Amino acid sequence: MCGGVTFQQEQETIRTFFPNPKSCLPVRSKRGQIVLVPWGRREKQPGFTPLGGWARLESIHSGKWNNYNPRPVKIMIDGFMEKDQQGNSHWYTLGEDEFIQGLLTEDAGITRIYVVTITDPQSQHKSTRWPRILKHQENNLGE
Incomplete structure (x- = not known):
């Protein structure tokens, strides 16, 4: 389900995990720059976007996220971590x-990023959710 990521920033390898309330993900801006954006929302964090760090693709298509000015973006990482049903980490x-496709949201002046997920049999997580991995030439929403 993508509970952690690794990426390069200023020649340093960064590992961050969703449970950390200061976690940010690297997003490619419209101008091609990499910008760090807070990853999801946790209890006690301000705003009204959904709790968690993931957005199901089908919920995006059904309009669940429409109130949060959603925009598809590219999360520029080298790898991600998922826990299996026994709680073991796999990178x-x-x-x-x-x-990885991300969903950029805005709410009460706060911008957040959510990892877009799909159901996929290769997921070892109990939710069977897997991050939506695309190649740079593909359409972001796959419509």
């Missing part, structure tokens, strides 16, 4: 031409 590496 997966993305190819150089791949990214």
Whole structure:
């Protein structure tokens, strides 16, 4: 389900995990720059966006996120971590031409990023959710 990520920032390898309330994900801006954006919302954090750090693709298509000015973005990471049903961590590496689709939201002046997920049999997590991995030339929403 993508509970942690690794990426490069200023020649340093960063590992961050969703449970950390200060976690940010690297997002490619419209101008091509990499910007760090807070990852999801946790209890006691301000705003009204959904709690958690993930957005199901089908919930995006059904309009659940429409009140939060949603925008598809590219999360530029090297790899991600998923826990299996026993709680063991497994790391997966993305190819150089791949990214994880993110959903950028705005609410009460706060911008947040959510990892877009799909149901996928390769997920070892009990939710069977897997981050939506795309190649740079693909349409972000797959419509």
